Amino acid sequence: WFDVSIPWLDRVIHRKPRVTLRAVDGVSFHINKGETLALVGESGCGKSTIARLLAGLYQPSHGSIEFDGQTVQSMSRKARHAMRKRLQMIFQDPYASLNPRWRVGRIIAEPLATHTRMTAAQQRSKVDELLAQVGLDPNDQNRYPHQFSGGQRQRISIARALALGPEFLVCDEPTSALDVSVQAQVLNLMKDLQRDLGLTYLFISHNLAVVHHVADRIGVMYLGRLVEVATRDDLFANPRHPYTRMLLGAIPDLTGAGRARVPVGGEVPNPLNPPTGCTFHPRCPHANDRCRIEAPATLSYGDTKAACHGLEEGRI
Numbered sequence: 001w002f003d004v005s006i007p008w009l010d011r012v013i014h015r016k017p018r019v020t021l022r023a024v025d026g027v028s029f030h031i032n033k034g035e036t037l038a039l040v041g042e043s044g045c046g047k048s049t050i051a052r053l054l055a056g057l058y059q060p061s062h063g064s065i066e067f068d069g070q071t072v073q074s075m076s077r078k079a080r081h082a083m084r085k086r087l088q089m090i091f092q093d094p095y096a097s098l099n100p101r102w103r104v105g106r107i108i109a110e111p112l113a114t115h116t117r118m119t120a121a122q123q124r125s126k127v128d129e130l131l132a133q134v135g136l137d138p139n140d141q142n143r144y145p146h147q148f149s150g151g152q153r154q155r156i157s158i159a160r161a162l163a164l165g166p167e168f169l170v171c172d173e174p175t176s177a178l179d180v181s182v183q184a185q186v187l188n189l190m191k192d193l194q195r196d197l198g199l200t201y202l203f204i205s206h207n208l209a210v211v212h213h214v215a216d217r218i219g220v221m222y223l224g225r226l227v228e229v230a231t232r233d234d235l236f237a238n239p240r241h242p243y244t245r246m247l248l249g250a251i252p253d254l255t256g257a258g259r260a261r262v263p264v265g266g267e268v269p270n271p272l273n274p275p276t277g278c279t280f281h282p283r284c285p286h287a288n289d290r291c292r293i294e295a296p297a298t299l300s301y302g303d304t305k306a307a308c309h310g311l312e313e314g315r316i
């Protein structure tokens with residue numbers, strides 16, 4: 001349904017002197033309609049870049065993104081506009097994305113005012129419906145963003161994202177700014193909305209415990225590369241890539257398998273000067289000479305895909 005293949009994507013992070021960063025390096029994956037694909041990794045791994053590519057906020061210079069059978073780069077302006085309505089984005093910090101001087105009713109109605117011919121009365125009743133859908137009160141239309149808690153503000157941005165009836169939501173760390181107890185409520189709301197409205201999610205997070213709660217499939221990213229893609233259950237029960245194992249070792253056990261808790265070791269290398277070969281080799285307990293020279297190819301292990309020489313060689 002959504003097919004993504006990006007051989008590389010460089011981002012200019014400083015103009016004078018010019019410094020570019022390979023934000024995405026050889027990433028390809030697909031998203032099935034109605035599922036949640038989560039991308040996880042430490043900050044700077046390229047997951048937000050991928051989110052913005054899919055949301056149409058960046059144009060890929062190479063490779064292709066296909067949405068529902070159409071190549072995004074070669075779409076007409078009209079087709080791209082139509083796609084925008086089907087695809088919405090939810091950000092980490094709801095407060096930053098809500099205009100503090102606007103009442104909530106106007107904030108949620110803005111996409112309706114821009115993209116539809118609804119009258120003011122029709123917009124108001126649609127906003128009532130959207131507020132109810134996200135568990136807020138219709139009277140909240142007349143209040144301002146600062147009068148709401150963090151979790152309520154994220155509900156407001158979800159209501160705005162739903163206004164045009166999208167099919168696909170790109171969610172970049174949507175609950176990372178919230179307290180743990182509030183996170184669970186917002187995640188449950190997102191799951192309910194997915195079930196009721198048939199939504200598809202790309203869910204970006206640095207937190208595997210959060211991802212365990214929502215994802216059908218999980219992609220693990222490291223320094224711009226996708227190192228493992230698996231179903232959620234396979235990933236937690238049988239992680240393949242050494243980096244995935246390291247990430248899982250750092251979180252409390254969620255599966256009941258009694259895994260020992262080990263912190264994530266080593267530091268993420270400077271992405272401007274990534275290590276040669278497998279970029280994970282300085283942190284990997286299984287690295288050998290080949291790992292230091294040659295980048296591993298992505299291969300299938302059952303339903304899981306992973307990029308690791310040690311797996312390929314059968315020594316992990």
Ligand code: SF4
Pocket residue numbers: 241242243278279280281284285286287288291296307308309310311
């Ligand atoms: Fe470790 Fe080598 Fe696999 Fe990279 S390719 S994760 S260094 S074993």
Ligand code: MG
Pocket residue numbers: 043044047048
């Ligand atoms: Mg980010």
